[in-house]
Amino acid sequence: MKKIIILLVIVFGFYSCENELDIINPNEVTNESFWQNEADAIKGINSCYSTLHRGGFTRWQPMLYDLRSDVGASYSPWNELANALNNFIQPNSNFGPVVDVYFDNYVGIFRANQVIANVPNIAMDESLKSRILGEAYFFRGMHYYHLASLWGNVVLQLKPSSPTDVNPTTPEPEVWAQVISDLTQASSRLPKNYANANDLGRITKGGAFALLGKAYMQIQDYPSAKTALDYFITGEGVNVYDLVTDYYDNFKITTEFNKESVIEWSYIENPTEGTDNDIASANHNYGTSIGQFYGPPGVGFTDGEALRWVVGEFEIERTVSNQRDPRLPVTFLYNFTNEAGPSATMVYGQTFQQRYGNNDRVFFRKFLHDHARNFEGFRGINNYRFIRFADVLLMYAECLNANGSTNDAYKYVNRVRSRAGLAPLPTGLSQQAFLTQIKHERLLELTGEGHRFNDLKRWGDLGPSLSVKDPGFNNFVIGKHELLPIPQRDLDINPNMDQNPNW
Incomplete structure (x- = not known):
């Protein structure tokens, strides 16, 4: 009798739980109840921009591009981080910072897919609907651009995902094809600019064409890349962008969204920012933490820094007035950021000499806050300039040269x-x-902006030969380290996925 009673309790318990799970919580927003009107569509696309505030984007992804190239290194006391970012040693494919980038890109894809799937069914202003869909296609294309660049062979998820989805791995060329398809869709729907100041920072037609050009270049399709970039040179965007006079204006909080900015991620003032341990406080999702992780010792964690050889590249030429290249002190904080030397170079309110004595370390400067305040933190307010017009000009010249029109590329x-x-x-x-x-020009103009790894990959320059500049490349294995390992946790969940070669 005792066993029967227990069995009845168990059966009743299962029955009760099943009924409870079927009850819809009237206070909970669902896909069916949310996507109803124009306001919902705007909220949906805004969530795609919010993805850019996640740690994978504001911290780890720029480091994967900078530090795994030959211009940066990590000497972090977190050995696993230093090995993964600097020495091409990552025995744990579930290593958190790298997985965060992979995961956050898929978060962005999920959000973009929600917009692409649901907004077409909303009765709303058709021109606004088309623009919102253009933004969503851009974000999906951009997230797959990063996944294709860093992981190559990844799962293509082109509709809102569910826990039962087990899509197979898509070969890298097909991932790039999807990037191009999405960015082409985006470029046909997005406006040249926005009339409303509240829309400052939204993706434009120029942003879509710039990234489309980059995508074509990564697959060596230079004629198509040139066609995409024609938008800036002979097309509708010819008078939209220009170079600012002062190079430093591209990296100051006082000159954000200037005429050189093509794609710029916005980070806003947060009144609770102020200490290095502020990660636990409210409203963390406002800013960028890259300054905290690139900041020099005594200011930031210094998990990533620059290599000294790049300073020498800036010193190869002098200006026409016999000055050093003005981009050098903007790109790096080091003992001669001020040409007068360590005792004149200021580092967050103190001289380099006071802070570091006779030290020749070099620190990436472009997205720090030393021009505005004497500390870094987890919620920095310096916008991240993803693509600048100077980058577009150098890409265009590279395309012309690759297409056999070298004489046209000089200007x-x-x-x-x-x-x-x-x-x-x-x-x-x-x-x-x-x-x-071109390789030299891109190094001087763009170092520390997250393009170097893809540049080296596109040119076929990745390999152990770079170890003369960066000892970390002694461990580089051709045919393996061009791509990161797919996280094992994803392979365990989805039996249709494959690990990248040689991992």
Whole structure:
């Protein structure tokens, strides 16, 4: 009798739980109840922008691009971090910071898919609907751009996912094809600019074309890349963008969203910011933490820093007025950021000499806050400039050169050099010599902005030979380390996924 009673209790318990699970909570928003009107569509697309405030984007993703290239390194006391970011040693494919980037990109894809799937069914202003869908296609394309760049062979999820989805791994070329498809959709729907000041920072047609050009370049389709970038040179965007006079204006909080900005992620003032341990306080999702992790010792964690050889590259040429390249002190904090030396170089309210004595370490500066305040934190307010017009000009020149029009490419490189005060390039360079010069120009103009790893990958320059500049490349295995390992936790959940080669 005792066993029967127990059995009845168990059966009744299961029955009760099943009924409770079927009850819809009237206070809980569902997909069916949410996507009803224009306001819902705007909230939905705004959630895509909110993804950019997650730690994978504001911290780890720039480090994966900078520190796994030859311009940066990690000497973090967190050995697992230093090995993964600097030494191409990652025995644990579930390593948190790397997985965070992978996961956050899929968070963004999930949000974009929600918009793409649901907004078409909403009765609303058709032009606004088209624009919102353009933004969603951009974000899905951008997130797959990062996944294709860093992991290559990943799952394509093109509709709102469910826990039962077990889609197979998609080969990298097909992932790039999806990136191009989404960004093409975005470019056809997005506006040239926005009339409402409240929309400052939203993706524009120029943003979609710029990233589309980058995507084509990564798969070596230079004719199509040039066509995408024509938007800025001969197309509708010809008078929208220009180089700012002062290079430093691209990285100050007082000159955000200037005419050189093509894609810029916005981080706003948060009144609760103020200490290095503020990660536990409210409203964390306002800012960027890259400054906290790139900040020099005594200010930030210094989990990533620059390599000294790049300073020498800036010193190869002098300006036409016999000055050093003005981009050098903007790009790095080091003992000669001020040419007068360590005792004149200021580092967050103290001299370099006071802080570090006779030290030759170099720190990425572009997205720090030393120009505005004497501390870093987890909620920085310095916007992240993802793509600038200077980058577009150098990409366009690279495309022209690759397509056999080297003579037509000089003027676009010279625009960038002229802003830095450098003399025009000598004419008559061969196609290969011009590409070598492009590599130098992109290094000086864009170091510390998250493009170097993809540049090296596109040029076929990744490999152990880079160890003369960056000892971490002694561990680089060709055919393996061009891509990161797929997280094992995802492989365990989805039996249709495959690990990347040699991992």
